[in-house]
Amino acid sequence: MNNDNISHQGTPKSSKPSKPRSSSPRSSSPVNRTKAVEVAAQLFLQQGYAYVSMDEVVRVSGVSKSNIYYHFKNKEELLQAVVQFWIAQYESELYLLLSQRERGVEERMNSFLELLSAGIEHRNFKGTCPFVTLYMQAPESASLAKESISIFFRELVPMVEKLFQQGVERGEFRKGIEPGAVASLFVAALEGSLILAGTSRDLGIIEQSARTFCQMLR
Template sequence: MKDIKKPKPAKATRGRPRDESKNIAIIEAAVQLFLEKGFDSTSMDEVARVAGVSKQTVYSHFSGKEQLFSASIRAEIESRYPDTVLKKLEKRSLEGDMLAVCESFAGLLLSRRALSMYRLLVSAADEKPGLAKIFWESGPNEMEAKLEAFLQMWVDRGELAIDDIGKACNLLFTLLKGRAHYQRSIGLIDEIDDDMIKETVKEAIGVFMKLYKA
């Protein structure tokens, strides 16, 4: 059984700061290639070509494919973190916060890119179990921690009654994926539109509130 190395933390660079636009272009190219060709069949040369930069530039930003894969996952997920989403709200309430957080997270879970990544990880599970570990530690693990912190905040305010935050968080994940994730994963449906996401979120919040609203 083959495995891959866990990416090393990025080293501090000396001299001029990294060009953020090139960084974004490299990550976008990497995501595109990982999803189209898989992890093994994607090369740093191809990433450079698709991003429109030199191979040297790619390596000045990322030490290797593992670190680039990790950065790609983090870039996809960071904007969906509950604390990031909630900064955009003018008014705060349990219902409003739940709706904003759940719509954002469901939009990520049910996106075409997320479902393609899910398929990539499933297909690589036997030969490269380390890829799933990199994926999990690069975003979903922190997303789970942030969602738990979000729920705990409303428990502390007396509006949610939850004995096991971890269990409640896992239930919310499952509810937000709903039937749509499974159906899209196996190709039963071609697309998940905004209406399907909104309906899934509405049902998920309804069930969750019945169980945990104080």
């Protein structure tokens, strides 16, 4: 669940033609951008998007203000990068789960939920679902970030559907269930369990909800 060169001017003393110097600031390094995004991803969830300033991202990340503004014109652009960061984290884990066909589906689901639980605990139960949290906190002007989250959820259901289809093929779940409908219901149940886990500070709710869900499919 893990990116300033100052342009010099003047006449070269040597008669040899000098190599052109890059006018790009050191901020073009992907390391600075990645660091800023990773820090902002945690701050937005822990403190709330509206309460995190660009100056705080500068202070916590150790990336200079000029570097951050080189990559992000404003906080909304940084928010979009944060949303893409979380999407990449989740999708990489989900693709990995889908590829591990030698493992049971419920076992793979539990592994994924353990990762979610570890992240929630690390954030002290704040922002239990990064996508719902950021969607609710994002201003209306951050339409790109909101749309990215909407697309993520639309694409999430077919991925989960494949997982349940594998479960049917493996004999873990009974034949006759509709994997697509089951996937939609599971995502909704998961989001609900994440919210309840956050409000009650009880991670066991997430595992219990998933276990009960799978039992109903047998």
